């Protein structure tokens with residue numbers, strides 16, 4: 001799994017920046033140029049929108065047979081997270097035992113090393129998720 005060029009090229013690569021449709025208010029991540037719902041109506045009305053990084057686990061899978069670059073990390077957990085802003089992100093959930101994960105778990109984004117490219121020594125960073133620590137104020 002390659003980290004999109006996007007993360008390396010934009011200065012806000014350590015923030016989760018999506019776009020908000022100025023027409024219907026829906027938030028997208030990764031950013032979109034056009035809202036798939038509003039189409040032409042949204043042109044020129046898509047605005048950058050930083051996500052707070054908090055969400056809820058909707059679905060998950062535990063990886064026992066990892067792809068290259070992730071060997072040695074198994075077992076690890078990949079989850080589909082519904083962000084509080086309404087969009088979905090897929091990411092690794094770190095700092096918890098596989099049996100701790102469950103649907104409905106509140107998580108927050110954190111930035112971690114994704115993998116080290118052995119041949120070039122380049123370290124790729126990106127977002128992962130961890131269990132939300134402090135209690136939330138509703």
Ligand SMILES: [Zn+2]
Pocket residue numbers: 021022023024025026035036037038039042
């Ligand atoms: Zn829209």
